[in-house]
Structure formats: C-alpha cells, structure tokens
Amino acid sequence: MKNLLEHVEAAIRERKLFRRGERILVAVSGGVDSMVLLRALVALARGQDWKLTVAHFNHQLRGRASDGDELFVKRAATALGLRCLTERGAVKSIAKERGISIEMAARELRHKFLADAARQTGSRMIALAHHADDQVELFFLRLFRGAGGEGMAGMKWSNVSPANSNIKLVRPLLDVSKIEIEQAAREAKIKFRTDASNACRDILRNRIRHDLLPQLRRGFQPALDKAVLRVMDLVGEESEAVAALARQWLRARKPGAFARLSVAVQRRVIQLQLREGKLPEEFDGVEFLRCFPNREFNLDVARSVARDAAGRLHFRWLTKAGFKSGLKKIWLRAESGAAEFGGVKLNWRITKRVARGKIARQPGRELFEADRVGRKITLRHWQPGDRFQPIGMTRAVKLQDLFVNLKIPKARRHELVVAVAEGGEIFWVEGTRIGEAFKLTGATRRALIWRWWR
Amino acid sequence: MKNLLEHVEAAIRERKLFRRGERILVAVSGGVDSMVLLRALVALARGQDWKLTVAHFNHQLRGRASDGDELFVKRAATALGLRCLTERGAVKSIAKERGISIEMAARELRHKFLADAARQTGSRMIALAHHADDQVELFFLRLFRGAGGEGMAGMKWSNVSPANSNIKLVRPLLDVSKIEIEQAAREAKIKFRTDASNACRDILRNRIRHDLLPQLRRGFQPALDKAVLRVMDLVGEESEAVAALARQWLRARKPGAFARLSVAVQRRVIQLQLREGKLPEEFDGVEFLRCFPNREFNLDVARSVARDAAGRLHFRWLTKAGFKSGLKKIWLRAESGAAEFGGVKLNWRITKRVARGKIARQPGRELFEADRVGRKITLRHWQPGDRFQPIGMTRAVKLQDLFVNLKIPKARRHELVVAVAEGGEIFWVEGTRIGEAFKLTGATRRALIWRWWR
Numbered sequence: 001m002k003n004l005l006e007h008v009e010a011a012i013r014e015r016k017l018f019r020r021g022e023r024i025l026v027a028v029s030g031g032v033d034s035m036v037l038l039r040a041l042v043a044l045a046r047g048q049d050w051k052l053t054v055a056h057f058n059h060q061l062r063g064r065a066s067d068g069d070e071l072f073v074k075r076a077a078t079a080l081g082l083r084c085l086t087e088r089g090a091v092k093s094i095a096k097e098r099g100i101s102i103e104m105a106a107r108e109l110r111h112k113f114l115a116d117a118a119r120q121t122g123s124r125m126i127a128l129a130h131h132a133d134d135q136v137e138l139f140f141l142r143l144f145r146g147a148g149g150e151g152m153a154g155m156k157w158s159n160v161s162p163a164n165s166n167i168k169l170v171r172p173l174l175d176v177s178k179i180e181i182e183q184a185a186r187e188a189k190i191k192f193r194t195d196a197s198n199a200c201r202d203i204l205r206n207r208i209r210h211d212l213l214p215q216l217r218r219g220f221q222p223a224l225d226k227a228v229l230r231v232m233d234l235v236g237e238e239s240e241a242v243a244a245l246a247r248q249w250l251r252a253r254k255p256g257a258f259a260r261l262s263v264a265v266q267r268r269v270i271q272l273q274l275r276e277g278k279l280p281e282e283f284d285g286v287e288f289l290r291c292f293p294n295r296e297f298n299l300d301v302a303r304s305v306a307r308d309a310a311g312r313l314h315f316r317w318l319t320k321a322g323f324k325s326g327l328k329k330i331w332l333r334a335e336s337g338a339a340e341f342g343g344v345k346l347n348w349r350i351t352k353r354v355a356r357g358k359i360a361r362q363p364g365r366e367l368f369e370a371d372r373v374g375r376k377i378t379l380r381h382w383q384p385g386d387r388f389q390p391i392g393m394t395r396a397v398k399l400q401d402l403f404v405n406l407k408i409p410k411a412r413r414h415e416l417v418v419a420v421a422e423g424g425e426i427f428w429v430e431g432t433r434i435g436e437a438f439k440l441t442g443a444t445r446r447a448l449i450w451r452w453w454r
Numbered sequence: 455m456k457n458l459l460e461h462v463e464a465a466i467r468e469r470k471l472f473r474r475g476e477r478i479l480v481a482v483s484g485g486v487d488s489m490v491l492l493r494a495l496v497a498l499a500r501g502q503d504w505k506l507t508v509a510h511f512n513h514q515l516r517g518r519a520s521d522g523d524e525l526f527v528k529r530a531a532t533a534l535g536l537r538c539l540t541e542r543g544a545v546k547s548i549a550k551e552r553g554i555s556i557e558m559a560a561r562e563l564r565h566k567f568l569a570d571a572a573r574q575t576g577s578r579m580i581a582l583a584h585h586a587d588d589q590v591e592l593f594f595l596r597l598f599r600g601a602g603g604e605g606m607a608g609m610k611w612s613n614v615s616p617a618n619s620n621i622k623l624v625r626p627l628l629d630v631s632k633i634e635i636e637q638a639a640r641e642a643k644i645k646f647r648t649d650a651s652n653a654c655r656d657i658l659r660n661r662i663r664h665d666l667l668p669q670l671r672r673g674f675q676p677a678l679d680k681a682v683l684r685v686m687d688l689v690g691e692e693s694e695a696v697a698a699l700a701r702q703w704l705r706a707r708k709p710g711a712f713a714r715l716s717v718a719v720q721r722r723v724i725q726l727q728l729r730e731g732k733l734p735e736e737f738d739g740v741e742f743l744r745c746f747p748n749r750e751f752n753l754d755v756a757r758s759v760a761r762d763a764a765g766r767l768h769f770r771w772l773t774k775a776g777f778k779s780g781l782k783k784i785w786l787r788a789e790s791g792a793a794e795f796g797g798v799k800l801n802w803r804i805t806k807r808v809a810r811g812k813i814a815r816q817p818g819r820e821l822f823e824a825d826r827v828g829r830k831i832t833l834r835h836w837q838p839g840d841r842f843q844p845i846g847m848t849r850a851v852k853l854q855d856l857f858v859n860l861k862i863p864k865a866r867r868h869e870l871v872v873a874v875a876e877g878g879e880i881f882w883v884e885g886t887r888i889g890e891a892f893k894l895t896g897a898t899r900r901a902l903i904w905r906w907w908r
Contacts, residue, residue: 140674143681143682143685144670144674144675144678144681145681146680146682146684146685147685147688148685148688148689148692149603149688149689149692152685152689207673207674208674211673212670212673212674216598216666219661219665220594220598220658220661220662220666221598224598226600227597227598227599227600228597228600230600230737231597231600231601231602231606234601234602234603234718234721234737235602235603235606235689235692235693237716237717237718238602238603238689238692238693238695238696238718239692240716240717240718241692241695241696241699241716241717241718241719242692242696244716245695245699262691262694262695262698263691263694263695264688264691264692264694264695265695267688267691283684283688
C-alpha cells in the first residue's frame with residue numbers, strides 16, 4: 001500500500017489532478033479497485049485538506065448482490081467517517097423504454113447521478129477507479145470497433161463529465177496495474193465485494209480480460225501491457241496535436257482553405273462540428289462529408305448535414321409532416337442578453353445564488369441552475385423523439401406524451417419553443433414546468449433568470 | 455481475376471503509382487501473392503506501355519526448396535516473355551558475421567539486390583506483392599513492439615527503397631485481401647509455389663497469421679480486418695499530419711520555441727533528426743531527449759546525442775582510445791563544390807553519364823555512381839564497427855580487417871578519412887579502392903567525380 005500511495009500522490013501532484021482543499025466525490029462500486037482508491041484518497045486527504053464524499057450508484061442489475069454492494073459501501077463510508085450518497089437506478093426498464101443497451105443506460109444514469117451528487121456536495125471533481133488494465137482492455141474494445149486515434153488513446157487522467165460540463169472526472173489510478181491494486185488491498189487488508197458478472201463471457205470486455213489478454217501475454221508479448229500503453233500514449237498525443245490544429249482552424253477568423261488541410265485535420269474539423277452539434281461521429285459520415293462538399297448526409301431519421309466548400313457543416317431537420325425545422329443558438333457569455341425565436345421573445349440574466357423560496361413564481365419567468373444549463377444553448381421547436389423530465393417527475397417522458405397529458409392541441413404543439421442545454425437535454429418547454437435536473441438546489445452557485453413572452 | 459484486375463488498375467490510376475511507359479521491376483518470390491501480382495501487371499502492361507522485368511532473390515534458407523522457387527520463377531518469367539534477374543544471398547552467414555537476425559539480414563540483402571537490379575534495368579519502380587492481410591499482421595507485430603502512429607499505420611502504397619533513395623517500392627495489392635488473391639489465382643489458373651516455412655509457428659508473424667487472427671475473427675470481431683485497416687488509416691493520417699508539422703518546424707528559418715510545440719510534434723522533431731543521422735529511433739531515447747535539454751543520451755557504444763534548448767540534436771562520437779571524433783556533412787546540391795576535412799582537400803563534380811572504360815585510372819581521382827551516393831554525404835574518421843565493401847569483393851568486411859590486409863600502420867588508420875553515402879554505407883576510404891555498390895554501371899545516369907589530395 002505504501003508504494004501505491006507514493007505513486008498515486010506523485011501522479012496527483014505532477015498532473016495537478018486535485019488542488020489543496022479540493023472537495024472530491026469518490027465513486028465507489030465496492031469492488032477492489034474503488035475500495036483501494038477510496039482508502040488511498042482517505043490516506044492522502046489529511047495532508048492535502050481534501051473533503052471527501054462517497055457516492056454509490058446501485059444499478060439494480062444483480063438483485064440481492066447489488067443491494068449487498070450498496071450496504072457494504074455505506075458501511076465502509078461510515079467506518080471511515082465519510083458521508084455516502086446513494087441512488088438506485090431502474091437501468092433495465094429505462095434501457096427498454098428508450099431502446100438503448102443496458103450498458104449505455106447504466107452509464108448514462110450513473111454519470112447523471114454522480115454529477116448531481118457532486119453538485120449537491122459542492123464537488124467539482126469526481127474520482128474514478130479506472131486503472132491501467134482497464135486502458136488495455138479499452139484499446140482492444142476500440143480496435144474491434146475501428147476507432148480513430150482519439151479513441152485508441154483510451155481514457156484521460158481527467159476529462160469533463162458527460163452529464164455536466166462544470167464537473168471533472170479524475171482517474172488517479174490510471175497508470176496503476178490491477179496486480180498492484182490487488183497487492184495494496186492484501187497489504188492494507190482492504191475488504192471489497194466481488195462482482196460475479198465480471199466473469200461472464202457474454203460481455204466482450206470480460207472475454208478480452210479473461211481470455212484474450214492472458215493468451216497474448218503468454219504467446220506473443222509478455223510485456224503486452226507496457227507495449228499497448230505506449231502505443232496509446234504515442235497515438236493519443238498525435239491525435240491531440242491534430243485536434244489542436246482543427247480547433248485552431250475552427251476558431252480562426254480567416255481560416256485557410258479546407259481543401260488544403262491535411263486529411264487528418266479535415267476529418268477532425270468535421271468531427272468536432274458534429275460533436276458540437278451532439279451528432280453521431282461515425283467514420284462513414286465523416287468521410288462522406290470530407291470528400292463531397294455540398295452533398296447531404298442523413299445522420300438519422302430526423303437530421304441531415306452537409307459541408308460547404310469552406311469546411312463548415314450545415315445541419316437540417318428532415319421535415320416530418322408537421323414538424324418545424326430551424327433553430328437558434330445562444331451563447332450565454334455575458335451576464336445578460338436577449339433573443340427571439342419562433343415568436344417567443346426572451347430576456348435572460350445570470351445572477352449569483354438566489355435565496356430559494358424567497359422568489360414567488362411568476363408567469364413568464366423561470367429560474368434555472370446556470371452551471372447545469374451551460375453556456376451554449378439552443379432554441380428550437382419540438383422534434384420527433386424529443387424527451388423531457390419536468391420538475392417533480394422521476395424520469396424523462398416523450399414530449400409527445402407530455403403534450404397529450406397537458407391537453408395541448410396538436411397544431412399548437414409544433415409552434416411551442418423548447419430550450420436545449422449545452423449537455424443536449426431539454427431544460428425548458430414553453431408554457432410547461434422547468435426541467436427537473438435544472439432546478440435550483442442548495443448547492444446552486446449561479447441562477448439563470450429567464451423571462452419570456454410572445 | 456477480372457475483379458482483381460479492375461480493382462488494381464483503379465488503385466494504380468487513382469494513386470498515380472505508375473506512369474505510362476514506366477519501367478517496373480516486379481519482385482517475385484514464386485508464392486501466390488507475387489505470382490498474381492506479376493500476372494496482373496502483365497495483363498495491364500500492354501495498355502499502359504509498361505516495361506516489366508522480373509527479379510527473384512534466392513535467400514538460400516530452405517535448401518532445395520529455395521532453388522526450386524528460383525527455377526520456377528525463371529521459367530514463369532520466360533513463359534511470359536520477360537527477362538528475369540536472380541541473385542543468391544548468403545543470408546545465414548552474413549547474419550552470423552554481422553550479429554544481426556536472419557530476418558534483418560534477409561531484408562537488407564533482398565532490398566539491396568532489388569535496388570541494384572532496378573538500377574541495372576533502368577527501373578525507378580519496384581512492385582511488391584504486399585496485401586491487406588500483411589497490413590493487419592503488421593499492425594499486431596508493431597503493437598507488440600509498442601510502436602508509434604507511423605509504425606501502427608503499416609506499409610505505404612509507395613515509399614523510397616531503404617537501399618537506394620532514387621528508387622521507389624510500390625504495392626499495388628495493398629488493399630486486396632489474401633482471399634481475393636487466392637480466388638484470382640484459382641480463376642486464372644495461376645501456378646505458384648508454397649513456402650512450407652510459412653506454417654512454422656516459431657516465427658511471430660506466422661503465429662499471428664495462423665493462430666491469433668482467426669481466433670479474433672471467430673470470437674471477437676468477424677470484420678476484424680476492416681476495423682484494423684480503418685484504425686491504421688485514421689492513426690496513420692494523424693501521424694502524417696504531425697510529421698508534416700515537424701518537418702515544417704525543422705525547415706523554418708525562425709522556428710517557434712521547441713518547448714511550446716505539442717508533445718507529439720516534439721517527439722517527431724527529435725525522431726526525424728535521429729533518422730536523418732541514421733541513428734536508432736527508440737522510444738526511451740526520444741523521450742529522454744524530449745524531456746531533458748543539454749543532457750547526453752548514449753545511443754550505442756560509439757555515439758551519444760544531446761538536444762539543445764532550441765530543439766536541435768548534437769551528435770558526438772564517444773572517443774574510444776585512438777578513435778577520432780568529428781565529422782563534416784556535405785550536401786551535393788550544386789554541380790560541383792569543394793570541401794576539406796581531417797587534412798584531406800576535396801573537389802567534387804557531378805556529370806552526365808561518362809563512357810565506361812574510356813577514363814584511365816588516376817591517383818587522387820575516383821568516379822562513383824552519383825544517384826547511389828545520394829545528396830547528403832558525410833566525411834569522418836574510422837569508427838569502431840565500420841564496415842566497407844571494396845570494389846570486386848562480394849561482401850562488406852570490417853575496416854579493421856581491411857587495414858590489416860592492406861598493411862596500413864595502426865597510427866595511420868585513425869588519420870584516414872572515410873566518406874559515407876546518404877544511405878549510411880561507406881563508399882570511399884582514403885587511399886583504398888571505391889565501394890563495390892557505388893561503381894559506375896551501364897545504367898549509371900550521373901557520375902560523381904571525386905578529386906582529393908593532402
């Protein structure tokens with residue numbers, strides 16, 4: 001454990017992962033990785049004046065075993081004198097309802113819970129227990145998917161939470177091997193839970209972990225992990241250099257000709273614009289847009305995109321009978337501003353925290369947590385597949401169903417304006433309640449005040 | 455075969471691999487890949503007015519089977535009405551003599567033979583039969599070595615011969631799969647030889663081909679080849695974009711600060727300078743030089759290198775008792791010039807082809823094939839491990855042994871000046887004969903005339 005502590009302390013210091021006095025939310029599943037991470041951070045916290053909170057998301061995918069994990073983590077946190085936040089997610093039913101995989105639903109709900117828990121405890125940082133073996137597995141997962149350099153580079157030491165761009169995910173164990181983690185657990189007698197589903201060969205990652213990697217180490221390269229991690233580092237830095245060129249080009253007032261960029265930078269310029277628009281970044285689409293200017297590529301049933309000769313992407317809603325296209329992007333970079341879209345006029349203002357409850361509800365005025373909404377928002381009309389979680393509801397529903405419940409006439413539904421947060425979620429639907437995830441809480445630092453009228 | 459012909463013709467046209475009327479040397483081992491390549495090029499040659507010559511290198515590694523391959527290729531060439539050049543290499547003994555692997559010796563001798571055969575037939579292009587399956591195997595070979603983006607990208611459609619920078623290696627089958635090649639062979643009833651050593655599991659590449667890849671396709675990704683080739687393409691283009699930045703930086707009159715370059719460009723700037731100096735480009739060395747300015751890194755027993763704060767590398771011969779350091783680089787970019795090093799004065803001149811035999815030997819004057827010598831040459835003293843192949847000898851010998859044979863006094867040996875060609879080979883040792891590989895031949899287009907005195 002001493003070796004691991006010294007190593008982790010050095011990594012945190014050299015990479016500036018946490019500051020002195022940082023509030024850190026530690027994501028703990030109860031497995032050996034996160035239990036060792038928790039104990040390591042507790043051991044280092046005193047010297048660094050960190051304030052730790054434990055968070056556990058119960059995916060409810062393994063029945064009593066899941067509940068056992070939750071209880072175990074709660075007790076471990078109590079024994080360490082730490083607060084523990086938990087949540088139970090209905091992963092299966094949400095995956096089914098939304099037609100996405102269990103893994104994707106689990107990931108989304110977990111990140112949302114962690115980001116909300118971080119916000120609630122005033123933490124800007126979420127510590128995750130990903131380690132070097134996870135990276136090597138990820139390399140092969142992404143190789144089998146045919147990923148680009150960015151994907152092949154694997155996870156970063158620190159990146160923005162997909163659920164909230166004000167919160168960072170930090171991975172202090174990223175260059176520590178599983179063997180070192182297990183050794184530390186033995187030395188420090190750290191108890192942990194074993195997830196039986198980790199042995200299940202139906203999951204591709206488990207087959208890579210238990211079948212492929214041991215075989216490669218045995219038959220092809222004993223130092224496999226070192227070699228793969230080096231490839232990830234080298235390829236990742238090259239990819240990052242290309243991304244920097246692409247960002248620079250996109251920001252430039254007078255960028256050079258798109259056609260004269262290198263193939264890699266052209267690809268990245270297109271990919272970054274797709275990402276900005278929360279659109280799928282698939283290889284075929286990127287290559288189509290790169291090679292054929294002014295030709296439309298259908299991203300999905302609802303949207304198409306084309307690249308102009310100058311390299312800029314133009315998105316278009318494929319009009320389904322009745323649905324209205326068009327959108328307005330607003331950048332909330334000043335303290336206040338005004339906008340207009342689809343007949344709705346809007347004045348907005350960002351203020352320091354507002355005492356809750358003191359402000360009476362007024363028609364035509366809403367308050368949102370500004371940091372959750374983000375800086376870049378979009379005004380548009382209802383589109384097929386839109387979902388929204390009004391305040392007080394436990395999950396997002398289809399806008400379609402909401403309109404039916406609220407008895408809004410069909411013709412009117414297509415005239416209403418909706419507002420989309422930087423993270424891609426709808427936070428406001430004209431004339432209904434605000435989004436649950438965007439309400440003011442005790443941890444709110446800044447409020448977005450939103451006045452609108454027609 | 456028709457599908458393959460159309461595909462190969464399109465690849466050659468779109469990638470501008472060969473021009474009309476091109477003289478092409480086709481490297482043929484006798485295996486299915488090169489026999490199909492040969493037949494495809496023969497079929498396309500008439501329309502393109504290509505002049506084909508067959509070349510076969512007998513590695514003499516498989517006894518009578520090797521001789522059988524040679525005979526088979528000769529007969530196949532005759533049947534197609536093509537000239538066939540062959541050579542027998544003493545791969546094993548040269549590997550042993552020079553302390554390098556059989557594979558490395560085979561590769562070096564083969565490339566040297568092919569480049570010389572191309573030169574002899576006036577071909578600027580050597581066609582090789584590498585295909586898509588070779589690329590996928592190479593990906594895993596390089597992954598196990600921990601290569602960077604350039605290495606992970608695999609082979610290029612066209613690159614310079616390692617044995618002669620005036621000759622290109624071209625791979626018209628690079629995106630054709632082995633299955634497609636075998637199908638073409640069946641359809642067109644193309645005969646070929648089977649190399650029994652391809653099944654030998656002692657060779658890492660064969661284990662990848664016969665054990666690993668089938669298992670990955672079966673258990674992890676049926677479309678493995680497509681995914682891996684896409685990763686190679688994406689990663690390769692990013693790596694090429696970084697290399698372009700590094701070359702631009704190295705060429706700039708006033709380059710920006712080294713410290714402000716991205717990590718990837720810093721690495722490439724160092725790597726390109728090592729390559730320029732024909733020095734090992736290993737990861738540890740590159741990282742050391744990148745991170746620590748003005749500190750010496752020992753490349754091998756004879757040489758060290760350090761990076762200055764501006765990003766330039768400085769090489770130094772580690773002085774072994776008696777050996778003299780120092781060197782002078784000469785760029786033969788004009789038609790003539792003069793230089794001086796170690797007491798030797800030198801006038802050089804490049805002329806159009808000189809009629810052989812018409813020029814009597816004169817002391818203090820030598821003639822070399824200018825294209826073989828290259829543009830950037832180095833004058834220096836004898837260094838430990840130096841090898842040289844004087845004209846008329848069948849292989850390179852240690853300079854040490856040559857000096858003993860020529861009865862040159864020990865003290866004098868360290869005063870002599872040697873000249874190193876762009877490719878890294880010694881082409882002249884003061885006072886002895888010229889290098890075998892650099893003599894004028896019937897195919898010589900330009901001669902380097904070299905007058906020297908003390």
